[in-house]
Amino acid sequence: MKRIAMLLFVSLLISCSDDSERAIDPDLQEYFDLFKEAGDARGFEIDFEAKNITAEIRTIVDNSILGQCFTNSKEIIIDRGYWDGLSEIDREFLIFHELGHCYLDRGHLDTDNPDGTCISMMHSSPQVCDGNYFPETREIYWDELFNP
Ligand SMILES: [Zn+2]
Numbered sequence: 001m002k003r004i005a006m007l008l009f010v011s012l013l014i015s016c017s018d019d020s021e022r023a024i025d026p027d028l029q030e031y032f033d034l035f036k037e038a039g040d041a042r043g044f045e046i047d048f049e050a051k052n053i054t055a056e057i058r059t060i061v062d063n064s065i066l067g068q069c070f071t072n073s074k075e076i077i078i079d080r081g082y083w084d085g086l087s088e089i090d091r092e093f094l095i096f097h098e099l100g101h102c103y104l105d106r107g108h109l110d111t112d113n114p115d116g117t118c119i120s121m122m123h124s125s126p127q128v129c130d131g132n133y134f135p136e137t138r139e140i141y142w143d144e145l146f147n148p
Contacts, residue, residue, distance in 0.1 A: 024055045031095035042146040069101035
Protein backbone atom coordinates (compact mmCIF):
# COMPACT_ATOMS: atom_id res chain seq x y z
CA MET A 1 0.00 0.00 0.00
CA LYS A 2 2.80 2.32 0.98
CA ARG A 3 4.55 1.47 -2.27
CA ILE A 4 1.54 2.44 -4.38
CA ALA A 5 1.25 5.75 -2.58
CA MET A 6 4.95 6.37 -3.16
CA LEU A 7 4.67 5.54 -6.88
CA LEU A 8 1.69 7.82 -7.21
CA PHE A 9 3.64 10.58 -5.48
CA VAL A 10 6.61 10.13 -7.79
CA SER A 11 4.47 10.19 -10.93
CA LEU A 12 2.75 13.34 -9.69
CA LEU A 13 6.15 14.96 -9.24
CA ILE A 14 7.17 13.96 -12.75
CA SER A 15 3.99 15.30 -14.29
CA CYS A 16 4.54 18.56 -12.41
CA SER A 17 8.08 19.04 -13.67
CA ASP A 18 6.94 18.22 -17.21
CA ASP A 19 4.46 21.05 -17.09
CA SER A 20 6.04 23.98 -18.90
CA GLU A 21 4.23 26.45 -16.66
CA ARG A 22 6.09 25.14 -13.64
CA ALA A 23 9.51 26.41 -14.55
CA ILE A 24 11.86 29.32 -14.21
CA ASP A 25 11.71 32.05 -16.84
CA PRO A 26 14.95 31.85 -18.90
CA ASP A 27 15.58 35.58 -18.30
CA LEU A 28 15.73 34.87 -14.56
CA GLN A 29 17.86 31.74 -14.71
CA GLU A 30 21.26 33.40 -14.22
CA TYR A 31 20.06 35.01 -10.98
CA PHE A 32 18.67 31.69 -9.76
CA ASP A 33 22.02 30.08 -10.58
CA LEU A 34 23.81 32.76 -8.58
CA PHE A 35 21.43 32.22 -5.63
CA LYS A 36 22.21 28.51 -5.76
CA GLU A 37 25.93 29.22 -5.85
CA ALA A 38 25.68 31.63 -2.90
CA GLY A 39 23.52 29.22 -0.88
CA ASP A 40 25.59 26.15 -1.62
CA ALA A 41 28.74 28.04 -0.55
CA ARG A 42 26.97 28.61 2.79
CA GLY A 43 26.11 24.99 3.47
CA PHE A 44 22.81 24.68 1.64
CA GLU A 45 22.02 22.35 -1.22
CA ILE A 46 19.76 24.65 -3.15
CA ASP A 47 17.31 22.68 -5.30
CA PHE A 48 14.57 24.75 -6.94
CA GLU A 49 12.87 21.71 -8.46
CA ALA A 50 12.64 19.88 -5.14
CA LYS A 51 10.96 22.97 -3.68
CA ASN A 52 8.81 23.32 -6.80
CA ILE A 53 9.73 26.99 -7.23
CA THR A 54 8.45 28.70 -10.35
CA ALA A 55 9.25 32.17 -11.60
CA GLU A 56 7.77 34.28 -14.32
CA ILE A 57 8.09 37.82 -15.69
CA ARG A 58 4.77 39.29 -16.70
CA THR A 59 2.82 42.50 -16.34
CA ILE A 60 1.44 42.97 -12.84
CA VAL A 61 -1.64 45.15 -13.08
CA ASP A 62 -1.27 46.62 -9.57
CA ASN A 63 1.34 49.38 -10.03
CA SER A 64 2.47 49.19 -6.41
CA ILE A 65 3.66 45.58 -6.83
CA LEU A 66 6.99 45.11 -8.59
CA GLY A 67 7.70 41.55 -7.62
CA GLN A 68 6.08 39.02 -5.38
CA CYS A 69 6.36 35.54 -3.98
CA PHE A 70 3.27 33.50 -3.30
CA THR A 71 4.52 31.49 -0.34
CA ASN A 72 1.91 28.74 -0.64
CA SER A 73 2.37 27.96 -4.34
CA LYS A 74 6.10 28.92 -4.34
CA GLU A 75 5.45 31.13 -7.34
CA ILE A 76 7.54 34.22 -8.03
CA ILE A 77 6.12 36.89 -10.32
CA ILE A 78 8.17 39.87 -11.49
CA ASP A 79 6.61 42.86 -13.21
CA ARG A 80 7.81 43.12 -16.82
CA GLY A 81 8.01 46.93 -17.01
CA TYR A 82 9.91 47.19 -13.72
CA TRP A 83 12.31 44.37 -14.61
CA ASP A 84 13.20 45.90 -17.98
CA GLY A 85 14.28 49.15 -16.28
CA LEU A 86 16.44 47.55 -13.58
CA SER A 87 20.23 47.42 -13.47
CA GLU A 88 22.00 44.07 -13.12
CA ILE A 89 22.64 44.54 -9.39
CA ASP A 90 19.04 45.57 -8.71
CA ARG A 91 17.77 42.53 -10.62
CA GLU A 92 20.00 40.35 -8.51
CA PHE A 93 18.72 42.03 -5.33
CA LEU A 94 15.09 41.54 -6.36
CA ILE A 95 15.47 37.83 -7.17
CA PHE A 96 17.46 37.12 -4.00
CA HIS A 97 14.83 39.00 -1.97
CA GLU A 98 11.93 37.05 -3.50
CA LEU A 99 13.81 33.77 -3.08
CA GLY A 100 14.39 34.80 0.55
CA HIS A 101 10.61 34.59 0.87
CA CYS A 102 9.87 31.68 -1.46
CA TYR A 103 12.89 29.42 -0.93
CA LEU A 104 14.11 30.32 2.57
CA ASP A 105 10.64 31.08 4.00
CA ARG A 106 11.88 34.36 5.43
CA GLY A 107 9.67 37.31 6.29
CA HIS A 108 10.70 40.96 6.22
CA LEU A 109 13.38 42.43 8.47
CA ASP A 110 13.51 46.23 8.63
CA THR A 111 16.26 46.67 11.24
CA ASP A 112 19.04 49.10 10.32
CA ASN A 113 22.70 49.38 11.27
CA PRO A 114 23.89 52.34 13.38
CA ASP A 115 24.77 54.15 10.13
CA GLY A 116 21.23 53.71 8.81
CA THR A 117 22.00 51.04 6.23
CA CYS A 118 19.78 47.97 6.08
CA ILE A 119 20.90 44.96 8.12
CA SER A 120 19.18 42.59 5.72
CA MET A 121 18.17 42.42 2.08
CA MET A 122 14.80 41.25 3.43
CA HIS A 123 13.71 44.80 4.29
CA SER A 124 10.12 45.56 3.33
CA SER A 125 10.61 48.75 1.31
CA PRO A 126 13.32 51.26 0.32
CA GLN A 127 11.84 53.71 2.85
CA VAL A 128 12.61 51.75 6.02
CA CYS A 129 16.44 51.77 5.84
CA ASP A 130 19.20 52.80 3.44
CA GLY A 131 19.70 50.26 0.68
CA ASN A 132 23.34 49.25 0.56
CA TYR A 133 23.38 46.30 -1.84
CA PHE A 134 26.35 46.72 -4.16
CA PRO A 135 28.84 44.37 -5.81
CA GLU A 136 31.28 45.11 -2.95
CA THR A 137 28.75 44.58 -0.13
CA ARG A 138 26.55 41.82 -1.48
CA GLU A 139 28.46 38.94 0.18
CA ILE A 140 27.70 40.45 3.61
CA TYR A 141 24.01 40.48 2.68
CA TRP A 142 24.20 36.90 1.41
CA ASP A 143 25.71 35.81 4.76
CA GLU A 144 22.77 37.39 6.57
CA LEU A 145 20.22 36.08 4.06
CA PHE A 146 21.20 32.43 4.38
CA ASN A 147 22.17 32.51 8.06
CA PRO A 148 20.12 35.22 9.77
ZN1 LIG B 1 9.52 41.14 0.40
